Amino acid sequence: MARPSQEQTLQARFRDDPAFFHLEVLGHEPWEKQLEISLSIRDNRNTAIRSNNGSGKTYHMAREALRFLYAYGPDAVVINTAPTWTQIENQFWRNLRDAYQKARYPLGGNLLKTKLDIDETWFALGIANDENNMEAFQGWHAKNILVIFDEASGISPKIYEAALGAMAGGSIVRFVLIGNPTQNSGPFFDAFRDPTFSKIHISAFDTPNVKAKKQVLPGLVTWDFVEEVRKKYGEDSDVYRVRVLGEFPRRASDTLISIDAVEYAFGADRELQNQDDEAIGLDPARFGDDDSAFVFRKGNAARVLEVINGNDTMQLAGKAARYLREFPNASIYIDIIGLGAGIFDRLREQPDIAGRVLGVNVAGKARDEKEFVNIRVESWSNVRDWLRDAILEKHDGFYELAQPKYKINSAGKLQLESKEDMKKRGVPSPNVGDALALTLSRATEGENIGIAWLH
Ligand SMILES: Nc1ncnc2c1ncn2[C@@H]1O[C@H](COP(=O)(O)OP(=O)(O)OP(=O)(O)O)[C@@H](O)[C@H]1O
Ligand SMILES: [Mg+2]
Known part of the structure; x- marks a missing residue:
């Protein structure tokens, strides 16, 4: 042989x-x-x-x-x-x-x-x-x-x-x-x-x-990452299951937006669209220990401007005014339930920007009342549709979009899980998600009521 x-x-x-x-x-x-x-x-x-x-x-x-x-x-x-x-x-x-x-x-x-x-x-x-x-x-x-x-x-x-x-x-x-x-x-x-x-x-x-619990091979997942996801989303969350445990999601069918849709939009190789439509969303914290988020959306692209711990009205109004001057073609959409009302009023007093300040009572009537219980779920549903062609600048806060569950209420309308209910199951309030949703909302206060995107 x-x-x-x-x-x-x-x-x-x-x-x-x-x-x-x-x-x-x-x-x-x-x-x-x-x-x-x-x-x-x-x-x-x-x-x-x-x-x-x-x-x-x-x-x-x-x-x-x-x-x-x-x-x-x-x-x-x-x-x-x-x-x-x-x-x-x-x-x-x-x-x-x-x-x-x-x-x-x-x-x-x-x-x-x-x-x-x-x-x-x-x-x-x-x-x-x-x-x-x-x-x-x-x-x-x-x-x-x-x-x-x-x-x-x-x-x-x-x-x-x-x-x-x-x-x-x-x-x-x-x-x-x-x-x-x-x-x-x-x-x-x-x-x-x-x-x-x-x-x-x-x-x-x-x-x-x-x-x-220390770096052995640089580039591979770290203990800090695991802890961060655990703190942010909770061990029971789908984000933790998928990203940390490598387990299939449990609830993919009842969150309004899938993790996939979010991940595919991260740095996506997609064409820019509607670049003349510019909006800033501000979701102010409801409580002192919560975060407030600013998101900027230009057509089909969006990025987080800032996430701030706390809800100091004057500080947030100051920042909002600064962003409006930095983005002279953008309007700002502010959730005016609670604290946001004060920010809205403060900004409306400033003549050079007042025309671009819009308030959204997210509990208010949706544009499509038959389908949606309120503006909040309608806006989130807009985000879901918008994401199909969107480009998100990668930010962990956008994973919050895949957190809130929805249900069909007895009247057959879509209803989004409230921040309070999310808190009860240990999921923090989706401030970045809400700020993005605000940029696709129907305004209830201020001039230019209605939104270019929905025409
Ligand atoms: N055996 C190894 N030795 C040294 N470094 C490694 C080894 N395996 C992976 N790495 C490092 O880990 C980094 C991340 O790996 P990689 O991008 O393949 O992870 P992944 O599981 O594909 O991540 P993702 O979930 O984001 O797709 C690599 O860029 C490399 O630097
Ligand atoms: Mg990979």
């Missing part, structure tokens, strides 16, 4: 001993769960991994893509996708390029932005999650193929189907779904009930920094 060449034995080692490839070739030392992922990919056709935020999923999977190529080439293809092109290019491929460039041995091939070409039948390629371009997923029929879905919760079900086609008939076939379990429906959710999938669960409490 012929002795295997050195190359063959090395390749066999890359297949059998993933840690060897990562360490020796890439200088990457996988932590325990990353290694578990590699072993599952080694041994199973299908692997589904649900995890907290910042566990090193993308970092490791980009390196697994390289391992697959060199372990199963020269007839090997790796395809990866993620919900948005930004995620594909700036996360997965930034990691892959970085690993490739820092490899201890020259890996060969031609490295492009979202493609690594070694040979005609030997490459890795990023493909957009685009239902209008399904052909991109068809017709690979490579001998050995690895398909990676990162942030798999947000990938279109049609792309799942297309990928199944792409993998048909291969010899070594691997399908890996990895992500934050943000939605309790859809193909990613279903994979965890599918016996053909090897399943891995990662919680922040499994990760090195959180376990040691």
Whole structure:
């Protein structure tokens, strides 16, 4: 029998001993769960991994893509996708390029932005999650193929189907779904009930920094992050379940806005719209220990201007006046129940800005009275619709949007959970969420009543 060449034995080692490839070739030392992922990919056709935020999923999977190529080439293809092109290019491929460039041995091939070409039948390629371009997923029929879905919760079900086609008939076939379990429906959710999938669960409490309560691997989730989410949303919240525990949400169906909708809007690669529509929302704290929030919205883009602890009327009125001068085309929408009334009055006394000061009695009558109990739930529902095309500058406060529950009251109208009821279940008041909602509200006081956005 012929002795295997050195190359063959090395390749066999890359297949059998993933840690060897990562360490020796890439200088990457996988932590325990990353290694578990590699072993599952080694041994199973299908692997589904649900995890907290910042566990090193993308970092490791980009390196697994390289391992697959060199372990199963020269007839090997790796395809990866993620919900948005930004995620594909700036996360997965930034990691892959970085690993490739820092490899201890020259890996060969031609490295492009979202493609690594070694040979005609030997490459890795990023493909957009685009239902209008399904052909991109068809017709690979490579001998050995690895398909990676990162942030798999947000990938279109049609792309799942297309990928199944792409993998048909291969010899070594691997399908890996990895992500934050943000939605309790859809193909990613279903994979965890599918016996053909090897399943891995990662919680922040499994990760090195959180376990040691100090920084062991920079960049991975920290103890402080876990504590922050716990304090802000409570252990019982969906935000904590999804982002810290890596568990599917319990209540996705009865919060008005999903975490997904919020996350997809963060820094989203979407076109700017309605840029002449500018509004500031001010939600003043109801109580002294609460926060007050200012949010600025310009068309379909929004950002948090400031979150201030406390409810000093004079201070808030002063800041509001300053923002109105800073944004000369914006009107300000103030929740005037309670403390906000004083701020509203104070601002209306200043002739140069008075015309741009609007009050919203959020308990007042909705524009669509048949559908909504009051203005507050109508505004939040506007936020939900607005988010489909929106761009949010990332701010943790926006996660509050996924907190309030809604119900249908006996009259068949939509009703949003009150701040008081949220408090009772340990969820802090969604000040940033309310401030954003105010910018999409119907004003009840002041000039220019009505809102451009709703015309
Ligand atoms: N094994 C490792 N060794 C050293 N650093 C690591 C390792 N794994 C991950 N990291 C660091 O952790 C950072 C975060 O990892 P990554 O972006 O892959 O997490 P993620 O789980 O994909 O996060 P998200 O939930 O936001 O998608 C990486 O940029 C890298 O700096
Ligand atoms: Mg990631």
